Amino acid sequence: MLYNQNPNIALIIIGNEILSGRTLDKNTQYVASRLAPLGVELREVRVVADIEGKIIAAVNELRKTYDYVITTGGIGPTHDDITSAAIAKAFGVELYRHPEAYAALAKHYGGEENLNHGRIKMTEIPENAELIVNPISIAPGFKMDNVFVLAGVPEIMQAMLENVIPHLRRGVPVKSKTVQVKTGESIIAGVMTELQNKYPNIDIGSYPYTNQPDSADGRHGTNIVFRSQDEKAIDAAIGEFAEALSKMKINCERK
Amino acid sequence: MLYNQNPNIALIIIGNEILSGRTLDKNTQYVASRLAPLGVELREVRVVADIEGKIIAAVNELRKTYDYVITTGGIGPTHDDITSAAIAKAFGVELYRHPEAYAALAKHYGGEENLNHGRIKMTEIPENAELIVNPISIAPGFKMDNVFVLAGVPEIMQAMLENVIPHLRRGVPVKSKTVQVKTGESIIAGVMTELQNKYPNIDIGSYPYTNQPDSADGRHGTNIVFRSQDEKAIDAAIGEFAEALSKMKINCERK
Numbered sequence: 195m196l197y198n199q200n201p202n203i204a205l206i207i208i209g210n211e212i213l214s215g216r217t218l219d220k221n222t223q224y225v226a227s228r229l230a231p232l233g234v235e236l237r238e239v240r241v242v243a244d245i246e247g248k249i250i251a252a253v254n255e256l257r258k259t260y261d262y263v264i265t266t267g268g269i270g271p272t273h274d275d276i277t278s279a280a281i282a283k284a285f286g287v288e289l290y291r292h293p294e295a296y297a298a299l300a301k302h303y304g305g306e307e308n309l310n311h312g313r314i315k316m317t318e319i320p321e322n323a324e325l326i327v328n329p330i331s332i333a334p335g336f337k338m339d340n341v342f343v344l345a346g347v348p349e350i351m352q353a354m355l356e357n358v359i360p361h362l363r364r365g366v367p368v369k370s371k372t373v374q375v376k377t378g379e380s381i382i383a384g385v386m387t388e389l390q391n392k393y394p395n396i397d398i399g400s401y402p403y404t405n406q407p408d409s410a411d412g413r414h415g416t417n418i419v420f421r422s423q424d425e426k427a428i429d430a431a432i433g434e435f436a437e438a439l440s441k442m443k444i445n446c447e448r449k
Numbered sequence: 450m451l452y453n454q455n456p457n458i459a460l461i462i463i464g465n466e467i468l469s470g471r472t473l474d475k476n477t478q479y480v481a482s483r484l485a486p487l488g489v490e491l492r493e494v495r496v497v498a499d500i501e502g503k504i505i506a507a508v509n510e511l512r513k514t515y516d517y518v519i520t521t522g523g524i525g526p527t528h529d530d531i532t533s534a535a536i537a538k539a540f541g542v543e544l545y546r547h548p549e550a551y552a553a554l555a556k557h558y559g560g561e562e563n564l565n566h567g568r569i570k571m572t573e574i575p576e577n578a579e580l581i582v583n584p585i586s587i588a589p590g591f592k593m594d595n596v597f598v599l600a601g602v603p604e605i606m607q608a609m610l611e612n613v614i615p616h617l618r619r620g621v622p623v624k625s626k627t628v629q630v631k632t633g634e635s636i637i638a639g640v641m642t643e644l645q646n647k648y649p650n651i652d653i654g655s656y657p658y659t660n661q662p663d664s665a666d667g668r669h670g671t672n673i674v675f676r677s678q679d680e681k682a683i684d685a686a687i688g689e690f691a692e693a694l695s696k697m698k699i700n701c702e703r704k
Contacts, residue, residue, distance in 0.1 A: 210654055213491045214625065215481030216674065217656075219474065222496065226470030236468045238503070241477065241494035244654075248493070271635040272655035273642040303635075312638025330659075347657060370469065380526035380558075383567025387528040399465055399499075400527035401472075402602060404585075419471065 200365030203229065204238040204256040208249055208267035208277055209346060212241050220348055221266050228355060233365025234262075244268060249280035257284075257341050262362060264355075267346030269335060271312030277343060278336075282320035285338055292319040295334050302332040326357050337361060369425045372449040373432055375439065378402065378414035385438045386418065393431045396422040417449070455620030458484065459493040459511040463504055463522040463532055464601060467496050475603055476521050483610060488620025489517075499523060504535035512539075512596050517617060519610075522601030524590060526567030532598060533591075537575035540593055547574040550589050557587040581612050592616060624680045627704040628687055630694065633657065633669035640693045641673065648686045651677040672704070 205225055211217040219241065226236040237260060242248040249268075256263045268277030282289050295317040300306040303313060316333035319325065326335035326342060330353045335344045342361070344354045375382060379402045390398045399419040407413075418435070420428045432448065439446050460480055466472040474496065481491040492515060497503040504523075511518045523532030537544050550572040555561040558568060571588035574580065581590035581597060585608045590599045597616070599609045630637060634657045645653045654674040662668075673690070675683045687703065694701050 210652065210676075211656055211674070212477065213481060213494070214623075214674075214676065215478050215485055215491070216625070218478045222467065223470050223473045226468060230470055236470070237498055239468070239494075239496035243492055270655065270657060271638040273638070273645045274654050310635065310639060311642075312635045315638075316635070331657075347659075349659060368469075370471070380565065380567045380571070383526040383528070383570075384565060387566075390528045397465065399529050400525065401466055402525060402586075404602075404604060419466070419469075421465075421469065 200233050200235045200368075201261045201363045202235045202237045203262040203264060203362075204240070204260040205236060206249070206252050206256065206263060206265040207239065207241040207346070208244060208265060209241060210244050210274075213243055221346070221351055224348065224352060225264060225355065228352075229359075229362070231367050232359065232362065233367045234362050235365070235368070244274055244276060246276055246280045246283070249277060250284045253281060253284040253341060257339065261340065263341045264358065265341065265343050266351050269316065269333065269343060269345055271316050271333075275315070278318060278320065281323075281336075281338055281341065281343055285320060287321040289318040290321055291317050292323075292325065292334075294325060295319060298332055298334070326354055329353050366423045368421050368423055369428060370419060370421045371428050371432060373418045373420070373435060373446050374449050375416045375418060375444060375446045376408060377416065377444050378411065379416040382416065382418075382439065382442075382444065385435065385442075389431055389435055389438075392434075393422075393427055395424055396420050396427055396431055398431070455488050455490050455623075456516045456618045457490045457492045458517040458519060458617075459495070459515040460491060461504070461507050461511065461518060461520040462494065462496040462601070463499060463520060464496060465499050465529075468498055476601070476606055479603065479607060480519060480610065483607075484614075484617070486622050487614065487617065488622045489617050490620070490623070499529050499531060501531055501535045501538070504532060505539045508536060508539040508596060512594065516595065518596045519613065520596065520598050521606050524571065524588065524598060524600055526571050526588075530570070533573060533575065536578075536591075536593055536596065536598055540575060542576040544573040545576055546572050547578075547580065547589075549580060550574060553587055553589070581609055584608050621678045623676050623678055624683060625674060625676045626683050626687060628673045628675070628690060628701050629704050630671045630673060630699060630701045631663060632671065632699050633666065634671040637671065637673075637694065637697075637699065640690065640697075644686055644690055644693075647689075648677075648682055650679055651675050651682055651686055653686070 323336035323338045330350045342358045401417045578591035578593045585605045597613045656672045
């Protein structure tokens, strides 16, 4: 986390279904991967229950700590969709029926007469919020100051995220290169520490794994991830690293 | 979240690799699914960066809020493994070389002479902590008051979690049953609200999805998840729900 001048973002996943283990969260990885090439760095994720007080507390803490906050989940038509109301309370404003959202949903559902209570609920947005268009299921998200409120279903969240991106300041993208080392990480920890000290503007991460049949001990391997805004520095560090490993007779491979 | 008498737990995932999008987090789903049948409820997850201050803040907040906290990641041999030091600071104690951990690693690596700096680092545990045995890669985790510190690699985390479970108070397991409804959720939102009001001891969650070719509109479907400690209540509610849908000529199926 060396890129402090880059805009940063926190993600709040509102979802009992993640906390119960029923659903595997894939939104974190998608948001991180989509924003990283823009130089926008995901710095924290919170998965909170569908409880108003928990949502309000997370939003109010994180919107002061990070440049941007994205929330996912809880903006649908059912009783358990409480995000819009919680965000309104977090900002101390009321919900109101947004005319554009109302018109869009009336059109989508084939006329105002088809807007039942649940569908009308999806048109109620906090005062002063700006709509975030939802091209998939139409019910919009919204932007409230530096907080972006999106749906939780991955397909819909992903489409809405494209309409968040124009609002974000861009940074200098962080490049990432990986070297796979065919040995356990404790053998090469010293080399990595020296390298990290020499290259403070590179974030060197060490990720061990097993099931590496062609490794030194037939089992352990390590992925070393070099991340920096300075690609030349990464290449220089990887060159030095490969040389040090070669002296130790340890194989490595750039991925 | 109706099961307030059950013991609850928060998970802190220490991992730049999750925040960068490089790695999909699977530990959340595993921990939730493994503990739910024991009546131990996952209530919050935080993914924080490998930054000491962030780890300390999350640990100190969550250990006061929840019955238990599990952390994953950052207890390996390399420079980026800073969890043990952060936990020691969170509790205001020092790290020391734990004799049992030292002996176990010396044995594992074929003698004390093979314990390099990185391996010795893995034997340094906060004062007063109790070891959590790691049957896979031997370097132990630990229990500090109500905080359990585990490795991040899923295979290792899962094995260590088995050694956490005996420390946890058990609750009454929450049963979960799912009804798949072949229509969009906004059509059935009203029925669900009534049902939720009638059965306050059931947590009724509504999870829409697309790609449902045999649904009413050829596209939208909804999974309704009924969760409660009272299985009979779930069955009664599902019976009523199916009857209401049948009157609306909407198909549903118990999963």
